Amino acid sequence: MSTQSHPSDPVLVEILRGDLVESRHRGAAAIVDSAGAIVASWGDIERPVFARSAIKPLQALPLVESGAAERYRLGATELALACASHHGEKSHVEAVGRWLDRVDLGPDDLQCGSHLPNDVPSAHALIHAGEKPSALHSNCSGKHTGFLTTARHLGETTRGYVEPDHPVQRRVAQALGEMCGIDLAHAPRGTDGCGIPVIGIPLAAMARGMARMADPSGLPAERAAAATRLLAAMAERPLMVDGTGGFATVVMQIAGAKACIKPGAEGVFCGALPALGYGVALKIDDGAGRAAEIAMGGILERLGVLSDVEREKLEGLLRPEIKNVAGRVVGGMRPAATLLD
């Protein structure tokens, strides 16, 4: 691929230090309703973006609508984990382990690879004990267990379930295309950090897919039920979706089912807002997760999703302070005015 000139998206997030805006994050964002109407947008929302983990709730639809979730009696914990980038804490690892047991599989069946837990105390505990992380610690182990569960339920081979032509990934791609309302046959492709395919989707379409999760009234009955059940699971078990102190977890712990939000790598953040029937999709151009969080927080504020009390409780996440190593406040982060106006 050749280097192309790329139109400039607006600054969405500012990083402050002393007298200066020290760094600036540009990006694009779309707020869309379930009919696909744009409620608000910033930057180029029509170019394809890899959503990475931000669309895990959409990727989990086949797990529920196939009947696999019912057959294996999956509860809110498992469904939240299917939509999760968890932090590899004890509660996550044990829950994924029990779920794999229930479908007669084990950690060796996971093809997501292993990495140290994103939760720092959990990572330090492993290192202190001289232990290596297993595939259960991977932030994607819940999503992958969901994939394996669907394959088991439908009598498909579990080997190669991460490959684009495996029935598991074909179903996921079909659900994505239907929910986002676009033909993905010729969409750009790649491979995610956990080995599954990524498919380039414009933010406007991605937000529409999330809006249809939030307002499933126009969906076929089985899909509508699956969407409702997955969002309810995320809101009921926010700790399973992300981790202790994580932005998405804390927002859902405080705001509940109004803000079912999910971050992805390289600065993507998606949300389904059932109270409004809206979907949100944003991508920070440079891939920074810190900015994706601040931008999502700004959009939730703009839309009035958060009450004053909730906003106050979330202040430390919405306008984080930057401290130096010795603990003194030396700066902060904030959404740019354009997000809030």
Added chain:
Amino acid sequence: MSTQSHPSDPVLVEILRGDLVESRHRGAAAIVDSAGAIVASWGDIERPVFARSAIKPLQALPLVESGAAERYRLGATELALACASHHGEKSHVEAVGRWLDRVDLGPDDLQCGSHLPNDVPSAHALIHAGEKPSALHSNCSGKHTGFLTTARHLGETTRGYVEPDHPVQRRVAQALGEMCGIDLAHAPRGTDGCGIPVIGIPLAAMARGMARMADPSGLPAERAAAATRLLAAMAERPLMVDGTGGFATVVMQIAGAKACIKPGAEGVFCGALPALGYGVALKIDDGAGRAAEIAMGGILERLGVLSDVEREKLEGLLRPEIKNVAGRVVGGMRPAATLLD
């Protein structure tokens, strides 16, 4: 400070995944000679930028020109550490500890704060042993020991040496203003991660300061000698400047004194190129260190600083692959064509 519209800098670095440029880093960069003439530039090089750790070689000038380095018989190891953001490896921690001994001070005199070593195996070794990092592990402990050494030499109190009005910081600010050729009296200020003042300096001026390190022919004799000695120390002890596998260390291990380069937080990178007499200063707008490295590599390539053999040896740093968790190559990073043309 109010949110201001910010003119768009060009894309300097591209992050690739599958069929897409997944993320883009914009930034500004200046290549300048010692007279201040612009050799090449990208984006806005006149707005003030906090250089962070990228100008440590300039901040170390008073240590040498005051006579402190000679009095305490500092060698290449100590002078390289004074210019360093080291990784807290055993060799760094021990060398800073010995240096503090030599000036009758200890780790408690350092005001940089403590953090886990940036070197992952060193951090894991501490965690495994159940030990806490000390101020010696701070990536800035060498710079701070340099500050303390100058204060000792000149009979100043060492307490509060990080404060803007302490003689140590006044000397540093004066050297910066003289080398960069600008009046910093009304420059924007802030506090660095290690507690010392940061001063906003335009990239054009910052690059000129580095150019005067590279080509000190126009400087007063003592300063010229100090500049030459500091760059020689960096080139002689590249492991002390950064750390095992670190971008600056590896580039200097392979290219030697031709490329005395130093990264700073929030996407800043500076370099003194003695063979050409040029200085380089760049800032990635969004603060990403990964992009600052690729951009600096692109500029070294553009200027022909690296021989073909050196370029080949550095391929893994100049055009890094991105692997997924399981180890498969799924993307990469590269300088944008505008940097190389």
